[in-house]
Amino acid sequence: GNSVTQMEGPVTLSEEAFLTINCTYTATGYPSLFWYVQYPGEGLQLLLKATKADDKGSNKGFEATYRKETTSFHLEKGSVQVSDSAVYFCALSEGTSYDKVIFGPGTSLSVIP
Amino acid sequence: DAGVIQSPRHEVTEMGQEVTLRCKPISGHNSLFWYRQTMMRGLELLIYFNNNVPIDDSGMPEDRFSAKMPNASFSTLKIQPSEPRDSAVYFCASSDEGGGNQPQHFGDGTRLSIL
Numbered sequence: 001g002n003s004v005t006q007m008e009g010p011v012t013l014s015e016e017a018f019l020t021i022n023c024t025y026t027a028t029g030y031p032s033l034f035w036y037v038q039y040p041g042e043g044l045q046l047l048l049k050a051t052k053a054d055d056k057g058s059n060k061g062f063e064a065t066y067r068k069e070t071t072s073f074h075l076e077k078g079s080v081q082v083s084d085s086a087v088y089f090c091a092l093s094e095g096t097s098y099d100k101v102i103f104g105p106g107t108s109l110s111v112i113p
Numbered sequence: 114d115a116g117v118i119q120s121p122r123h124e125v126t127e128m129g130q131e132v133t134l135r136c137k138p139i140s141g142h143n144s145l146f147w148y149r150q151t152m153m154r155g156l157e158l159l160i161y162f163n164n165n166v167p168i169d170d171s172g173m174p175e176d177r178f179s180a181k182m183p184n185a186s187f188s189t190l191k192i193q194p195s196e197p198r199d200s201a202v203y204f205c206a207s208s209d210e211g212g213g214n215q216p217q218h219f220g221d222g223t224r225l226s227i228l
Contacts, residue, residue: 032214043117043204043219051214089156099144099208099215100169105155
């Protein structure tokens, strides 16, 4: 079945460091891929998405490229801020008309000043 | 536009009691999802609806859990009787049916503690 794997956390970085959170997936067909972010005490919110191979999603300085050949969708940011501290979830859609998604386990990021 | 609204935000009750969690999806959204989040098990999909009809309830852990969506603007998740292991944050999410490309919009969750 479809699944999403992402790097184990927690990840701790200093402010202005470069961020990479790895995500790989297993899916049949051509899923859409998403990154969601969850800040403390809140629900998940969409950070970025890509709907087909080689698409790059971007938002708030974060980027991820849909790589079909490596079945990956790694999240990157060139310079993290303390306010980026959150849990990040990689996810894929199952391509149904119901928008059901499969979420990865989440990666906790802490950015220290 | 208002987001997904969940109530209550916090619920503390004793085991054996009935618990009802409520959700109002974003107006116009066709799909609604209930999730449970714990440290041990992460984010689990419990059940989802499309056009008010339950599509897949295979994630509902036990018969003690039930969910309804009587109309397009309201859904409930009920636990009866509740047990301490049901303690978790429960999220509701909705999406605008779009063939799998539309993101889900989450509420802020209900933090449930069963004593």
